[in-house]
Amino acid sequence: MLIRIKDIYKIYNEGKESEVRALDGVSLEIDRGEFVAIVGQSGSGKSTMMNVLGCLDIPTYGEYWLDGTDVTELSDRQLARIRNKEIGFIFQGYNLIQELDALENVTLPLIYQGLSIFEREDRAMEALERVGMAGRAHHRPSEMSGGQQQRVAIARAIATHPPIIMADEPTGALDSKTGQHVLEILRELNREGSTIILITHDNGIAAQANRRVRLSDGKIVTDERGEEGTQA
Numbered sequence: 001m002l003i004r005i006k007d008i009y010k011i012y013n014e015g016k017e018s019e020v021r022a023l024d025g026v027s028l029e030i031d032r033g034e035f036v037a038i039v040g041q042s043g044s045g046k047s048t049m050m051n052v053l054g055c056l057d058i059p060t061y062g063e064y065w066l067d068g069t070d071v072t073e074l075s076d077r078q079l080a081r082i083r084n085k086e087i088g089f090i091f092q093g094y095n096l097i098q099e100l101d102a103l104e105n106v107t108l109p110l111i112y113q114g115l116s117i118f119e120r121e122d123r124a125m126e127a128l129e130r131v132g133m134a135g136r137a138h139h140r141p142s143e144m145s146g147g148q149q150q151r152v153a154i155a156r157a158i159a160t161h162p163p164i165i166m167a168d169e170p171t172g173a174l175d176s177k178t179g180q181h182v183l184e185i186l187r188e189l190n191r192e193g194s195t196i197i198l199i200t201h202d203n204g205i206a207a208q209a210n211r212r213v214r215l216s217d218g219k220i221v222t223d224e225r226g227e228e229g230t231q232a
């Protein structure tokens with residue numbers, strides 16, 4: 001079992017009239033090598049779930065084991081280390097640094113891995129090649145299209161060779177063809193062994209995952225396995 005959360009709650013303004021249960025008693029297990037989509041309407045708790053699973057946010061209550069480690073026991077420093085080593089993040093807004101070119105953006109997470117500058121650039125170029133962006137290595141985000149920026153963001157997420165990739169609406173801002181290309185890259189990474197957790201409100205995108213966990217009002221309402229086979 002790679003990921004195991006049990007009775008997780010994320011409650012804002014607990015006890016007040018404005019209380020929101022972004023996650024309302026969620027339990028989930030994810031095995032190594034799965035491709036899971038977390039689906040649900042706006043406000044259902046998807047991003048909260050990814051932030052908890054990605055150790056970016058601490059739940060109000062509940063238990064979380066990542067690869068056998070009880071992460072609720074860890075210090076901020078230890079959490080940061082786990083994030084850098086185990087998880088590659090892809091965000092809807094790409095989150096690239098505007099002042100840096102593509103290569104520098106992808107090199108950034110490698111700084112904490114104790115590699116020389118030459119090794120870092122090799123790894124970063126390899127990741128950019130992987131997503132078909134080697135030719136734009138010295139372009140800044142403002143000089144790239146949305147789809148190209150998202151591919152650079154994927155390169156940044158995979159450069160450290162993390163076993164887990166978490167993507168929050170990675171295709172949300174892209175046209176359907178570009179979005180499909182991004183999805184193909186994720187599927188290929190999954191075939192090569194990466195565990196993928198994909199957040200989406202789009203059922204067509206979710207259908208291409210091997211498992212769909214549906215959230216509604218912070219609760220898991222369905223958990224289906226098997227591909228729906230609606231891919232292009």
Ligand SMILES: Nc1ncnc2c1ncn2[C@@H]1O[C@H](COP(=O)(O)OP(=O)(O)OP(=O)(O)O)[C@@H](O)[C@H]1O
Nearest residue numbers: 012020022040041042043044045046047048049201
């Ligand atoms: N800091 C906060 N304070 C109070 N409520 C919050 C906070 N962050 C999120 N929420 C609430 O928690 C609920 C879940 O939010 P979340 O961002 O996880 O939804 P989502 O499924 O990702 O939605 P979307 O598809 O719009 O991104 C929402 O009702 C939201 O308003």
Ligand SMILES: [Mg+2]
Nearest residue numbers: 046047048168
């Ligand atoms: Mg969200």
